[in-house]
Amino acid sequence: MQISNWSRALVVMVLGAIALPSLALGTAKPTFKTIPPQLSSPEMLSAIAPHGAEFGEISGLISRNHLLAEIRDNGKSDPLSEDFVPTNYGGAYNILFMTVDIDIDPKTGILNEVVRIDLQRNKSKYDELSFLMPEFEVTEVTDGMGTPLTFETKFGYIYVTPAAELAEDDFYTVIVRATGKPDCDGGMLVACSFGKKISYVTHAHYFPRNPDFDLFKAELRITVPESLTVAATGRFVESFPVVSTANAEGVDPESRQEDTAESPTEEPSSEPPTEQVPEVAKTTFVFSHDYETQLLSFAIAEYSVFHDDSTFPPINAYLISEHASNSSNILELARNILDFYGSIYSPFPFGNLDVVEIGNSFGGGYGPQATIMMMSNVFGLSPNIPWFSSLVQLMSHEIAHQWWGNFVTISKSSAVSLSEGLAEFSSAYHYAKEYDSRSNFVENGLSYMYTVPKEADYAIGSGLLAASSNYQQIAYDKASVVFDMLRYELGDEAFFAGMQLYTDLFGYAVADMYDFLDAMEGASGRDLGWFFEQWILTPGFPDLSVHTEVSSIGNGKFSFVVKVKQDESTMQLTLPIRVTLEGSETPVDLEPMQIMGPESTKEYVLDGFPARMSTDPERIMLQRTYSARQGDLNLNGIADGNDLIDMAVMFHRNIVAEYNGNQYFWPNGSYLPRFDITGDGKINEDDLAFLLNEFSY
Known part of the structure; x- marks a missing residue:
């Protein structure tokens, strides 16, 4: 992406x-x-x-x-x-609901998770269930009754054998317990990061998923140290304090011996007493995903949370302390954008919108359900x-x-x-x-x-x-x-x-x-x-070569013929045409040309001599226009002083910029390719020299 x-x-x-x-x-x-x-x-x-x-x-x-x-x-x-996503033949089910319960240490990025997957079988010929699974250590898989299930992890999948054969349309529950750190290399961006100020996980590579990428409803529960706040996709439900004794080595605290004192009836142990693990005050945040989704994303920081409940939907801004003073601008902008889209599309489709600040390492923005996450700098x-x-x-x-x-x-x-x-x-x-x-x-x-x-x-x-x-x-x-x-x-x-x-x-x-x-x-x-x-369904766009001819037809009127040839394409498009007549500063929009096939021609009758013509002046069409007559940059049929004037206006409107000895593409909206005669991305002295060669008085 x-x-x-x-x-x-x-x-x-x-x-x-x-x-x-x-x-x-x-x-x-x-x-x-x-x-x-x-x-x-x-x-x-x-x-x-x-x-x-x-x-x-x-x-x-x-x-x-x-x-x-x-x-x-x-x-x-x-x-x-066609869709080229490979079919995985082990899915054979639809996820109906997922409960993802995570205890995370933001300093290390280690997640201890318990994931409950409620599913319905849609194919009965497979004797196992497969899930896309991150490179976590899966410690246990059970069914909904707590019965241990046989499983195997390989090649980024976990293969689970149900306790009994499932018929088509059967309902089933799988509970997966795992520990690990998400893979933050999302392929084209940093999909997660664990930093001093902000930690975030934007994509789904931390819990088991259906290889067929189906949609599901979910509840996401995230437990973090009590000083931190969690922002996540979906709707915030509640937060409550918990006490955890999870230790740095990831040992299940329930497996630890509660009383390390020697029993009077037992032989003294030669091993040192097990170190008592200190209790850690934490908070669990719960988010409900009331609408089907593919993604459960979250961020963790010492956030301040600001609200705009003035109208629907309520907007919440999760900001770190450095940007708390800008909260009113953030909320106002979000509200204005929501109102605009609501007026041209449809009412906002979810119950809330959370605007969440995440680390600059993400490199931009992200828009999962009921949430937008953006890099801190903005x-x-x-x-x-x-x-x-x-x-x-x-x-x-x-x-x-x-x-x-x-x-x-x-x-x-x-x-x-x-x-x-x-x-x-x-x-x-x-x-x-x-x-x-x-x-x-x-x-x-x-x-x-x-x-x-x-x-x-x-x-x-x-x-x-x-x-x-x-x-x-x-x-x-x-x-x-x-x-x-x-x-x-x-x-x-x-x-x-x-x-x-x-x-x-x-x-x-x-x-x-x-x-x-x-x-x-x-x-x-x-x-x-x-x-x-x-x-x-077709790649590409047309390059248009424009040739114009102008002639007097009497009574102060002029015939203006526009010929457009396409380069290596025969695309159909409606090409707006605008002219400015000699002695006038007000441009006139003519009837658009219908471009069809390799060559199209249209004649206009003008009330004066054309000083210049623009094709697609508002830059709506995906096309590039060049002059078929060298030197006639303003497309009025001759190379004259108006071309020199227009070159002066276009001078240095480049799409190539230099910085520290390197050259960069710069999408400069004022650049017009027909003035870049040398084709180097710059409208400069070299182009002017070529134009002067063609200039006629």
Whole structure:
């Protein structure tokens, strides 16, 4: 899933001197490889806007799937709409309810857990039950009556033999006792951490799970030293004090001899008396998961808890002392985002929302059920700080996951963009309304188009996308733009009616891409098969070469012919056209062009000579436009002084930035590829020199 904490703001392109492609004049189409940055320098951090590394609901499961990586690395074909999660033939059951009881030492990260799994058999031909199990030491497995069961652990699974053969639809209970430390290497991020201030576990690699990743209701009980507070997914129920005598060696205190004094009837022992284990004051926190989920996440710290119960849902903020003074800003922002999404989608689907501060090692944000967890640094941002918008972006993405990924859960890996892509669309759309700026959409499109090589591209509906090294740029960035293109295609009213129908049909359930398509077609009354095929099931985007011709037709009017050719694609899209006439500073929006096939032509009649033309001026479409006529950068049909003026305006609007001798990709929303004549990611003196070569008076 998400790879780095600040990658949306700045991504390392090459560690050292960059070798940029040598391209023909006017046809520059560079692709930059991205490498996650190591941003530890205070100067670097102050030079960029932090943007969170959001993480989706099935990511921890898919990213650990070795078969997906093998398929990808061996270059095997990608059946775009199929799900490539391998079938495990030992599951054969559905989890109905799970009770996870944990005693944890945050200093060491050692968990002692008792997990009760209430399940129902759905296949009778298997004589054992298998569970995905972390590399913990399983000390005992029993049934619900306490009868010991035979079990075996191997290759990350625990195989349990029931006391009696189970028939199909039989109910059964398995209780697993285990101890160990979670594997904090989540594949693409730090899935857990045990620190001095904050400890957290975000993903499910600490308790036994169904290999088929089904949804279940649960109760999570976490016991910690009494000075600490636990925040977790679900709904907080209660906390109560307990006394524990667990020792550092992990020996079951109940197995210890209560009285170490010698019995008068026994022979004196030559062994020293067993050391009495001191009692430790602890607190148990209980969280109920009233709605089905896949994930039980938690964080532990000396939190201060702040509340906003002014309206539904109640919001709780779990903050460490350094950020307690910012609690009102955090709560107000969360409330505003909830209200916004409630107005365009559906009412908030859970009974509460907890906003939880976790360690910076996580590298961004995470949005499991009824909870959002974000890295500590962003909790210090307030409205009077320039980077506050970065907190807005990160929080709005994670809150969007309450709808996309939790309320509606994706049913297979090929639908991952319905979680991450819709969350990123929601965040960018909220940002556009809040700041009157489409910069997030534009930068997301640039990130995808300029960092994903064509040979490594996947469709956003691909079953292999979750294993791609370009997962973020496709599942987040491209998908968010594609959903916004669908909004433009349908119009706001029909699009958001479709989103509401989608939640009506699949709320508290699972859905895939075809379910989403059915909802959007049902609400709009339109056949969207072409859009689905082109943008969901097919990788890539069009490069457009634009040629214009202008001629006087008398009475002060001009014929303006626009010809658009596609490079290596025959995609269909609606291309907005805007012109500014000589002597006017007010641009005019013309009828959009319908781009169909390799070449499309449309003639306009203008009331004056065109000084400049813009294709897709609001940057809605996922496409790159170049001028077919060298020097005609403003697309008005001739290379003239207006091109020189526009080059001056575009000067140094680059998507490549230098820092400490290295060069980085920077998703600069003001960059226009047709002004980057040399194709090096920079609009600079070299491009000006080429333009002057073509300039005619």
